[in-house]
Amino acid sequence: MSIFLLLIATLIVMFLIKDIRISLLTRPAFKIFKRILPPLSQTEREAMEAGDIWWDGELFKGSPDWQVLHNYPKPSLSEKENTFLNNQVNTLCNMLDDYKIVHETKDLPPEVWQYLKNEGFFSLIIPESYGGKDFSAIANSTIVSRIATRSLSAAVTVMVPNSLGPGELLMHYGTEEQKEYWLPQLANGSQVPCFALTGPEAGSDAGSIPDTGVVCEGEINGETVVGIKLNWSKRYITLAPVASVLGLAFKMYDPDGLLGEQEDIGITCALIPTDHKGVEIGERHNPMAMAFMNGTTYGKDVFIPLNWIIGGPDFAGKGWRMLVECLSAGRGISLPALATATGHVCSKMTGAYAYVRKQFGLSIGQFEGVQQSLARIGGFTYSLEAMRTMTAGAIDLKISPSVVTAIAKYHMTEMSRTIINDALDIHGGKGIQLGPNNYLGHAYMGMPISITVEGANILTRNLMIFGQGATRCHPYVLKEMFAANEDDFDKGLQTFDDLLTKHILFALTNAGAAIGHGLTQSIFCKAPVSGPTAKYYKQLTRMSRSLAICTDVAMLRLGGDLKRREMISARLGDVLSQLYIASSVLKRYEDEGRQQADLPFVHYSLEHCLYQIGQAFDGFFENFPSKIFSFILKRLVFPWGNHYQQVMDDTCKDVCTHMLQPGVMRNRLSHLCHEGDSGGMHIMENAFLAMHQCEALFSKLQLAKKEEKLEANLSMTEMIEQAKSIELITEHEAEKMLAANELRMSAISVDNFAKNAL
Structure with a gap:
């Protein structure tokens, strides 16, 4: 006992007396940190600093302030x-x-x-x-x-x-001159614009672009000026075949020192009219199941003046940061919008189809196997809309949250891929036969395009979400890295000492909270609300603590090797992502006035997120290279075991109830859909509404059939006619039912083509 007390006293003295702490702890740790951490280039530093920390920072610190989440303004249209x-x-x-x-x-x-x-x-x-x-x-x-x-x-x-x-x-x-000329x-x-970044050997790794611009003298409008000689080869450039102005990213060099002493200036962005001498543009690609303009552009020894650099000569070499920041905003708007649209269409149309399509005399939406897939469509769509609005709302706050937008891009496109697969499974033959009335086929075939662009999803998950999130969102790691790269050793040491002390206390606090929440199942954890969602806030706070301590241990044990252990780090990224998805759902539920009808969708989304968090942690523990650390962390996070379960069957049934009947909730779930006044969506919706209007009448026929008042094995039309003949239904009711059934048959039919039409 006395040895234990002596050890505690020694640790207290070491932490409280700065000189002793620096001598025994900070200085050795600082030397190790400087040795294992490679020098940060200016480009790497700019990439790390690009973008903003937002709600992801709250989730990463282990103790998210949920009131901050609630206080973000609700995004709305003017x-x-x-x-x-x-x-x-x-x-x-x-x-x-x-x-x-x-x-x-x-x-x-x-x-x-x-x-x-x-x-x-x-x-x-x-x-x-x-x-x-x-x-x-x-x-x-x-x-x-x-x-x-x-x-x-x-x-x-x-x-x-x-x-x-x-x-x-x-x-x-x-520059003001560039804005005044081009923006109007x-x-x-x-003017139709395109931007050329991706090339044959530079996709997601934009920093490796081989396209070059060499500073030299050349002739513009009969005058010799200092400019840039460009050589490039780009592909996958949307709008390139019809563009009149080309935005171009390239690596800029000044071998003759015409601009200064720096030879390798760095990635630069310029704006070039496509009719400029030497610019080649117009060859098309053929993206599957889509017909948007996408193609190539080339240039060999194309000379442009320096003032064609976006931002002017002062922005030479600053293109990397420009691209990272702008890619972040685009990644948070465009692809989430496409993913959410898929969810809205699939929710509305698959619910309608599952109601009007019948097997064994029943709507297929009554079969539990179909309900499981249908509920996933509805639950994911609710989550997608929540993420879409919350992420776009961040950008409207003039925030560019690079980690959050990476989460949105990866998980929303993957969720929409699951949704469209489920929708095709339920539609069966109706979904696979292309034609003017097929509202799913193009979305299904076009899904890989969303998965691929703005950084392929494999890269986004394995490198960007946690790789950037761990350094950007952590309260201390990035600052420690900058301290270790400080040229002045003593200055860096003093800064590092302050950060390290706070970091250790941060880790100990999270470890204690994690085991405390785990042992008590978060009963004593605070929630900002009462009612049916309070338990989710408590569990998410607990998992935030767990993420923080697991991240610190992973960094401590693996160091710089963590970024190469992508299967390990990606699982921690999955935890962060699910925490963000769950936060978005809770935010939507609060913003929209805690609608009672939303609760099945909220429960589905949150149960799914917590289950995915548990699975990610289990995979992390099972594959962590140190079995001792793995054992300790698993007991900290799940002292009684991982009890997060997949979504309950009753929750799935409750979700399907709203998707299989007309109503406010169904309309809110699919409010982005444009049905139009013709086409497959219009036909399906009309059939759905008509069949619902006759629901009591069709149920009456089914009951009569069971009571053997109507013959078995009759077609729907024959059964209606027989029911009318025995005065089970009136002539008016029969006409109404026949019209509804005709709409139903039209809705479940597929397009036919003449023999040689295709």
Whole structure:
């Protein structure tokens, strides 16, 4: 006992007396940290500092302040934005025939292109002072989502100029002269932009682009000036085949010292008219199941003046940070919008189909196997809409949360992939036969495009979410890294000492809280609300503590090797991601007034998130290279075992109840859908409503059939006629039922083509 007390006293003295602490603890740790940490280049430092910390920082610190979450303003559309959505956007949707666009013309109709330009669809983010719409991020997202429920090709065409591209880069970094010249032309559609970043050997790793720009003297308009000689080869560039102005990312060099002593200037972005001498543009790619303009661009020894650099010569070499920050914002708006649109369409149409499609005399939505998939569609769609609004809301707060947008991009596209798979499973043959009335086929085939762009999902999960999150969101790690890279050893040591002390106390606090919450099942953990969602806040706080301590131990044990142990680190990233998804759902539930009808969807989403967190932690513990640390961490996080379960069957049934009947909740779940006044969605919805209006009558027939008042094995039409003949139903009721059944048969039918039509 005396030895234990002596040890405690020694530790207390070491922590309280700075000189002793620095000598015995900080200095050795600092030397080790400097030795194992490679020097940070300016590019690496800029990449780490790019973007903002937002709610992800709260989740990473182990003790999220839920009141902060509740206090974020609810994202909403202005009157001007709502008017545009209900008029111009709906008009555009009614102009779109997606089957014809994809399979016949391979392009948007000329009148649609002109409408997009005339009505400012390419200038949603450009300020009004330059002729743009100056819409919010949530409006941008909502507009793209609504269009995507009608045509993915049109949605992509609209979203690209309003995400990463010349417009956004000019607004953030352009000179006044560049803004005055280019933005009005982009706003009125007289200039169509594209941005060329990806090349044959540089996809997600934008820092490895081989395209070069060498500073030299050349001739512009008969005058010799200092400029840049460019060589590039780019592919997968959306709008390139029709672009009139090209945004280009390249590595800039100054071997002759014409601009200064630095030879390797770094990644730079420039704006080049596509009719400039030497620019080659126009060859198309053929993205599957879509017909948006996507293609290549090349240039060999193309000379441009220095003032074509976005931001002017002062921004030479600053392109990397520009790209990281703008990619972050685009990643949080465009792809989440497409993913959410898929959820809205699949929720509305699959619920309708599961009701009108019958097997063994019953709607297939009554079979529990179908209900399990249908509930997943509904639960995921609720989560998608929650994430879409919360993430876009962050961007409207003038925040660029790079980790949050990576989470949104990866998990929302993966969730929408699951949704479309489930929808196809339920629709069966109805879903796989392409034609004008198939509302699922193009979304299913186009899904890999969303998965691939803005950083392939494998990279996003394994490197960006935790790799960047662990350093950016952690309260101390990034600051410790900067201290270790300080040129002045003593100054760095003093800074490191202060950070290390706080870091140790932070880790001990989280470890104690984690085991305390685990032993008590978070009973004594505070929740900001009472009622049915209080338990989720408590469990999420507990898992936030667990993430914090597991991250610290993983960094301590694996050091710099952690970023190469992607299977290990990605599981911690999954925990962070599920914490964010769950937070979004709780935020939506609060923002929308705690709607009672929402609760089945909230329960589904939160139960799923907690189960995924438990699975991620189990995988982390089982594969952690140190069995001793693994054993300790597992007992800290789950002292009584992992009791998080998959979504309960009753929850699934409650979700399906709302999806299989008309009502406010079903409309709210799918409010982004544009059905139009024709086509497959319109037909299916009409059949769904008509069949519901006759539900009591059809139930009456089924009961009569069981009582043998009606013959068995009759078709629906024959059964209605026989029921009328025995006066079980009136003639008016029979007419109503026959009309509903005719709509039902039309809805479940598929498109047929003449023998040689295809």
